[in-house]
Amino acid sequence: MRFISIEHAQEGMIVGRPLRGRNGETLLTPGTALKGTFIETIKRLRYSGLYIQDEFSEGIEVEDIITDDLRQNAVLAVRRLEADMVSGSSRGFGSQIEAFAGFIDDIIESVLSNKDTVMNLVDLKIFDQYTYQHSVNVCVLSSVIGVAMGLDRAQLFNLGMTAILHDLGKFFIDKELLNKPGRLTGEEFAVIKKHPEMGCDYLRRNCYYSSSIYIGVLQHHERYNGTGYPHGRSGSDIHIFGRIIAVADVYDAITSLRPYHEPVLPSEAHEYIMGNSGQHFDPDVAGVFIRKIAPFPEGVxxxxxxxxxxxxxxxxxxxxxxxxxxxxxxxxxxxxxxxxxxxxxxxxxxxxxxxxxx
Ligand SMILES: [Fe+2]
CATH class of the missing domain: 2.30.30 (SH3 type barrels.)
Structure with missing residues (x-):
């Protein structure tokens, strides 16, 4: 199987990995021959590409570290959480968090059982589902880092919960501002920069797991050299969850298509993480990360x-x-x-x- 960009998709090509629609429904299953209408749908959702099977790529198997169903269910759970919070209902927050706990246990289980493998998948996102897919991706990537750094099971759970909720505060911020294509004014950026505190405050009031969760959420935009926000903390004054999520968050964000930037390649994101090791990022975390994520994923x-x-x-x-x-x-x-x-x-x-x- 190999990855091709959407511009190179042609009728008759055989699908290699499943592709889902906006609501988690299966659009294409492996083995399906592409038709013009399928290609149009994939383009409309703004997928960057897809995996196909052909004679040149025989023998290449590209596996996700978690199952497709687990990923989709977790993505839909994040979306439901946002819908409830935006509608002003904190009713049900506790039970939604319980559901997250189940997903996080499953994600950690998968990462632990694949701990010797490297992440080889080109991640495929639907453009307007970025927020939810990003939350789950940051959770998976953070768990990969946490396992490689030897965190214990309880810490991994709290890290996973922090990671999946890291941008919770953005649910309180106007979507138009979050998705603004151009440069932000100083005032607009100041609003966006409030999201770690907003997320932290909400969790402090509504989530009764470990305090490390809301501290990690609060600190995910701190930088190792003290130039981050909200408090300009540096080095080990930043909670380890904040330091881990900082790397996972930036990697997933810059490799994704956003209204204000084109995606960079995994290899370029590697360079970025390495280049900022000891600056924005904890060098130990950055070092672990670049050993676990393939700069040139199999099948590209x-x-x-x-x-x-x-x-x-x-x-x-x-x-x-x-x-x-x-x-x-x-x-x-x-x-x-x-x-x-x-x-x-x-x-x-x-x-x-x-x-x-x-
Ligand atoms: Fe954030």
């Missing part, structure tokens, strides 16, 4: 510096910029070998990945 098409093109076939966890590549024919040229191994073939040590096609 890449261009190599020697002019060859291929699909990332297999990542080596300790050498993630040097994957095994399955070569693709290019116009007028069929490569003599099927695979090249950037890690093990010493004749290729100066060959690098120069472009990712998404």
């Amino acid at each position: 098409e890449v261009l190599l510096s020697n002019g060859l093109r291929g699909v990332v076939y297999k990542n080596y966890p300790e050498f993630m910029t040097r994957p095994l590549i399955k070569l693709l024919p290019i116009e007028g040229y069929t490569p003599k070998v099927e695979f090249i191994d950037l890690k093990d073939d010493s004749s290729l040590f100066n060959v690098t990945i120069t472009k990712v096609f998404t």
